[in-house]
Amino acid sequence: MSRETVRYDDAIVRKFVTATIVWGAVGMLVGLWCALQLAVPRLNFAPYFTFGRLRPLHTNAVIFAFAGNAIFAAVYYSSQRLLKARPLDRLSRFHFWGWQTIIAAAAITLPLGFTQGKEYAELEWPIDIAIAVVWVTFAVNFFAMVRNRREKHLYVALWFYIASIITIAILHIFNNLVIPAALFKSYSIYAGVEDAFMQWWYGHNAVAFVLTTPFLGLMYYFLPKAAERPVFSYRLSILHFWSLVFIYIWAGPHHLHYTALPQWASTLGMLFSVMLWMPSWGGMINGLLTLRGAWNRVAEDPVLKFFVVGLTFYGMSTFEGPMLSIKSVNALSHYTDWNIAHVHGGALGWVGFMTFGMIYWLVPRLFQTPLHSKKLATAHFWVATVGIVLYVLAMWVAGITQGLMWRAFDDAGHLQYPDFLETVTRLVPMYWVRALGGSLYIAGVLIGAYNIFKTWQARPAAYEEIDVEVPPMIRAAKVAAKERAVLERHAEPPVHWHRRWEGLPALFTVLTAVAVLVASAFEIVPTFLIGDNVPRIKTVKPYTPLELYGRDIYLREGCYNCHSQMVRPFIDETVRYGQNGKPAEYSKPGEFVYDHPFQWGSKRTGPDLAREGGRRDELWHLRHFENPRSTSMGSVMPSYPHLLENDIPWDVIQPRVDAMAMLNVPYDAQALSHADTLARQQAEQVAKTLVGNGGPKDMAGKEVIALIAYMQRLGRDIQLAQDAQGGTK
């Protein structure tokens, strides 16, 4: 057989590895700052550096910049070698610089308050379009390698990459469908229950197809390399892949237990989450058993240390995740710091350690010189491991404490901790331990960065480029075989059908996409099309133009990072969020039909706000926004003095109302033509009430008035429905 040569592009891998380390350090430092803000609220610097604006920056930086760049490094290094093909250099460069530009755009726009208001999907529509373009470029580059490959069989790591590429594209496009109201302002096309469903279909699968499947691909390639032995069971890896790809996509609704989501969808999400135990643990066991006969090397090799602990955290996280999805457990854990513990066990332990294991394995090969210091790499491992343990333990304790305190009743049947603040201040010591754990983890990263920098300094003056001998391209070989068959009137020998699939990447990709899309057909489509999923409530009306602008401030300041808007059907919640001694109504799906996007939240650092309207007067809200400690001693909420200074930009209100009208929000003719006038009139009313409460004058044109108007609207419509029912009776 004739031989060809290929020169692998390691320069692109070097770039992505460097970006992984740089953005990883930045993203984690922002995370540490956020952790400290919860212990010391003075560390919030309004308007740009408050917790609500920085937390999305932290999550986006760690998920898409740190993990994203690590994934690209892994894909470019391993795919070239598994396929024996080089990517297209121009596309690689565009991919790298495009992705870094997107990250820089996120780092600028998120502190500025440009956000879609959906967790992990905060970036506004122009950046979303850029992400789609760069992602497609990556996909084209990857599939060009597949097309030009010299190895017929697609190794299992490549299957995981293909599933990630396809699914992330689907998730990103569908969850980010919006109607723009300005260059950096848009509204989700979905509302309320449907938006929640789409968001957590996306959110959960961002965990699955950004933070899990690409790292499993990484594991299936780099672990055998580091252990110098093949994966324990290739058969198990096939089972792992298909089960995971089929099951994962269904599990999203477990983020919405006991909310206004229909019960059937919630239960289905729980069942599939529990089923995830099986493939996840299969994968973990497959990884750990790959080290059979090599365990003695774990003691001395930092790369294997990182991989073993990374895999162990994969096992722990994928045990904890399904457990948290069980409804009775979720009733306690949801909205608490337990979720923060869970996600950081996965992010720091699984994603972080697999990434650092890969980097320590790659660096000597990429920089063509031995690692500067094995001792420093081992120090990185131990410091970071202690950091994770402190972090996760602190958040477990905080989460369970919080959940139990919310639910506690005294002997007389009253809430034992009726003041929500009691449940906040109790957690502050745990927040300090978390910050210490995070600091240790970051110290490890900085040790690693120094070690890698020193290794890079010892690189040769010019990297040696090696031409690797490879067989001819498969597609060229296919053409030749066909020609031979015609000449010889002799068909190709029969090939096993699964081998044929694996050798036919297009069909394989389609089958993977079908496995993922089948969940949409059975879970998402009925949610949207079966009308009685969301029974309408007559008294629920669209937000007024001023309230709409106030809601936009709520999104801009990232209030959803700490406050939910969802009273679950539990006695402790209906009692806690009731008014005048009467329990509150639990939240109904019909309340949210005009909520583009939904704002149910996922964490209660502060209390739920679904029934906030009318609980307190306007002056209380103004003082609270100006300085939360003035009304609520011990509050960890940031101060928002700029809301009392910023003028409402009246001219932006009409385009926003028009955009909502395009989403079938039934505004009347006056709102569609004079939204700003209506907003000014309502602002005057609110300001007048404020003065009546003893508040300051001349507030009518300030942003705080719009936010107060929104706060006072929350939960009012359902109250009207109740009053109407009471009247009828």
Add this chain to the structure above:
Amino acid sequence: MIRLSELVSALTPAQYAELSLVLFLLVFAGVLVRHGGKRRAAEHAACAQLPLADDARGRQ
């Protein structure tokens, strides 16, 4: 002409859930039957070697 929402509403949500579980079991059983036996042990062993044999020469 029948509307898509009417078509989808022909089944109850619970039936969609049941159908999806059956579908998964079929996929799982299919993969298991196909790859569970010993017939393809040699093929799997060869595939598992791919990462270890991916550099024809040169540094590792």
